[in-house]
Amino acid sequence: MFPEAWRFHIAPYVNEAVQWLLHSFAPTFDRMAASITSLLGAISRGLTFIPWWAYVLFIGLAAWRATRRWTSAIILGLMPLLIGLFGLWTLAVDTLAIIIASVLLALLLGIPVGVLMAEAKGTTKFITPLLDGMQTMPSFVYLIPAMMLFGLGKVPAVFATLIYAMPPVIRLTHLGLSQVPKPVQEAAKAYGATRWQLLREVRLPLAMPSIMAGINQTTMMALSMVVVSSMIGARGLGQEVLLSINRIDVGKGFESGLSIVIMAIVIDRITQGFARRFEPHRQN
Amino acid sequence: MINGDGPSSTYPALEIDDLWKIYGRNSQDIDIDDDELLAELTRSGEAVVAVKSVSLTVEAGEVFVVMGLSGSGKSTLIRCLLRLVEPTSGRIVIGGEEVTTLGEKELTRFRRRQAAMVFQHYGLLPHRTVLENVALGLKIKGMDRAERKEKAREALEKVGLDKWARYYPGSLSGGMRQRVGIARAIVMDSPLLLMDEPFSGLDPLIRREMQDELLRLQEELHRTIFFVTHDLDEAMRLGNKMAVMKNGEVVQQGTPEEILADPADAYVARFVDDKRRQVDLADRKKTAMVKTAEGKPEAKVSGKERSDHVS
Numbered sequence: 001m002f003p004e005a006w007r008f009h010i011a012p013y014v015n016e017a018v019q020w021l022l023h024s025f026a027p028t029f030d031r032m033a034a035s036i037t038s039l040l041g042a043i044s045r046g047l048t049f050i051p052w053w054a055y056v057l058f059i060g061l062a063a064w065r066a067t068r069r070w071t072s073a074i075i076l077g078l079m080p081l082l083i084g085l086f087g088l089w090t091l092a093v094d095t096l097a098i099i100i101a102s103v104l105l106a107l108l109l110g111i112p113v114g115v116l117m118a119e120a121k122g123t124t125k126f127i128t129p130l131l132d133g134m135q136t137m138p139s140f141v142y143l144i145p146a147m148m149l150f151g152l153g154k155v156p157a158v159f160a161t162l163i164y165a166m167p168p169v170i171r172l173t174h175l176g177l178s179q180v181p182k183p184v185q186e187a188a189k190a191y192g193a194t195r196w197q198l199l200r201e202v203r204l205p206l207a208m209p210s211i212m213a214g215i216n217q218t219t220m221m222a223l224s225m226v227v228v229s230s231m232i233g234a235r236g237l238g239q240e241v242l243l244s245i246n247r248i249d250v251g252k253g254f255e256s257g258l259s260i261v262i263m264a265i266v267i268d269r270i271t272q273g274f275a276r277r278f279e280p281h282r283q284n
Numbered sequence: 285m286i287n288g289d290g291p292s293s294t295y296p297a298l299e300i301d302d303l304w305k306i307y308g309r310n311s312q313d314i315d316i317d318d319d320e321l322l323a324e325l326t327r328s329g330e331a332v333v334a335v336k337s338v339s340l341t342v343e344a345g346e347v348f349v350v351m352g353l354s355g356s357g358k359s360t361l362i363r364c365l366l367r368l369v370e371p372t373s374g375r376i377v378i379g380g381e382e383v384t385t386l387g388e389k390e391l392t393r394f395r396r397r398q399a400a401m402v403f404q405h406y407g408l409l410p411h412r413t414v415l416e417n418v419a420l421g422l423k424i425k426g427m428d429r430a431e432r433k434e435k436a437r438e439a440l441e442k443v444g445l446d447k448w449a450r451y452y453p454g455s456l457s458g459g460m461r462q463r464v465g466i467a468r469a470i471v472m473d474s475p476l477l478l479m480d481e482p483f484s485g486l487d488p489l490i491r492r493e494m495q496d497e498l499l500r501l502q503e504e505l506h507r508t509i510f511f512v513t514h515d516l517d518e519a520m521r522l523g524n525k526m527a528v529m530k531n532g533e534v535v536q537q538g539t540p541e542e543i544l545a546d547p548a549d550a551y552v553a554r555f556v557d558d559k560r561r562q563v564d565l566a567d568r569k570k571t572a573m574v575k576t577a578e579g580k581p582e583a584k585v586s587g588k589e590r591s592d593h594v595s
Contacts, residue, residue, distance in 0.1 A: 183403060183407040184410075186368055186403070187403055187406075187407025187420075188420065188424070190368055190395060190403075191395060191400065191424050191468075191472070192396035192421070192424055192425065193424045194392060201420070201424070202409060205409075205411045206410070206411065208411075
């Protein structure tokens with residue numbers, strides 16, 4: 001056994017740090033919470049304003065554009081109907097709002113971080129281990145500080161989801177930028193491109209397929225946080241799953257679980273179809 | 285042959301004076317006059333001398349060809365001229381402007397106005413059309429959309445690709461892609477054209493066609509061209525002047541005729557011997573054909589050797 005007398009805890013320091021953050025930056029966190037709330041509000045209002053059949057139509061159309069196959073357009077378009085038939089439509093829209101808000105913020109923060117890693121190579125040394133940590137840390141752990149800083153409800157859910165879902169888009173932005181062929185970059189430099197021009201005209205466009213894959217991954221990660229974040233009171237499909245677990249209601253749990261899967265499939269297909277438009281132009 | 289416009293006519297178009305490029309750790313601190321140290325560093329693999337005390341003068345309107353095998357430092361040399369590779373020491377003066385001392389902003393301005401480069405691997409943007417690729421340098425320069433499209437179209441016409449303006453580089457053959465590369469360079473109206481083995485990736489027939497095309501363009505444009513190649517035929521066909529490089533050093537300079545007539549050392553002689561053999565073979569073949577009017581011409585003269593013969 002490990003010696004009883006040897007004890008050292010970092011827990012009190014972590015607690016103290018969170019307390020300190022809370023005391024010193026309370027107004028900042030309040031403001032952040034307020035802006036996340038209003039962002040969520042705007043997205044929610046927009047999403048609830050759209051009638052159910054418009055979703056079905058939009059998904060069907062987007063699927064057709066992505067795959068050019070009627071069968072997959074019809075199947076994907078009809079899938080969300082199932083969510084409505086289960087009586088989970090409103091909850092699904094709530095979940096969708098949280099996902100859209102967290103993914104938007106994740107991209108807003110993540111893509112510039114990825115660019116920074118590619119432009120200032122030294123920063124990778126610090127950011128990569130941080131990203132590893134963010135991804136391996138059990139996602140439940142984020143809930144505690146998120147809850148302490150932002151209270152209960154959707155705002156901490158967005159915050160926790162954001163942290164959990166951000167690494168893929170950072171990594172794939174960085175990867176995409178570092179794989180841009182050297183001859184193309186050299187040519188642009190030879191013609192007098194500044195660093196910014198090089199990034200905008202050459203590096204970012206050529207990294208786009210990889211960045212799009214990152215966006216797709218980030219969205220999928222955000223979806224997988226749905227159930228976890230419902231533990232801190234975020235209304236939505238996740239909450240239904242949680243309730244079914246508490247009530248040992250397998251059928252109900254399956255319905256909500258299936259609804260989450262349906263959302264994942266639909267979002268994945270649509271973002272992938274969108275990503276394909278950024279693929280380089282075919283040879284021949 | 286003198287380029288009439290701008291201050292470039294009063295200076296040599298390009299002057300390189302005692303240029304060195306040493307790759308390796310702390311290469312800036314190495315004393316290049318210390319031969320023993322250099323030899324030692326090279327032996328131990330700590331440093332590689334890519335360009336060794338190169339001095340050259342290129343007059344305006346000249347086609348100056350640098351020839352050497354791969355690893356002779358010619359690609360590093362041409363990259364030093366735009367400071368795509370930072371030289372370790374020495375001086376480069378282009379159009380009266382000392383490139384080696386320019387600050388970052390001036391270097392950007394210099395690259396936009398004074399020299400345009402054509403690359404062996406084209407360096408075209410796959411996500412932009414041929415027309416947009418040709419207009420890249422103009423866009424970087426800040427020229428407005430309508431004007432740069434107009435100029436790019438003219439340049440494409442010059443290289444005979446005006447019908448391909450809307451295509452993407454991915455759908456073009458190697459020769460056509462390099463025409464786009466050339467159009468992208470000439471559209472800049474820079475007095476100096478830098479060409480880094482532009483035709484080396486092309487098959488021999490297309491290569492020859494492209495060389496003719498370049499000679500035709502040069503007759504029209506009268507730019508100063510600094511051309512790098514590993515191919516002696518190409519050097520002789522295109523160059524008014526040439527320099528032969530080996531292990532980072534220039535081993536001989538002069539007109540192609542001078543070099544062919546009097547190779548300065550064994551290295552140059554080896555290239556030239558090859559060349560002479562080809563010329564002899566071709567001559568013998570001709571005489572053989574004359575002598576045996578109905579007999580078979582000498583065998584073993586392949587099409588390649590015939591096409592490589594200097595006219």
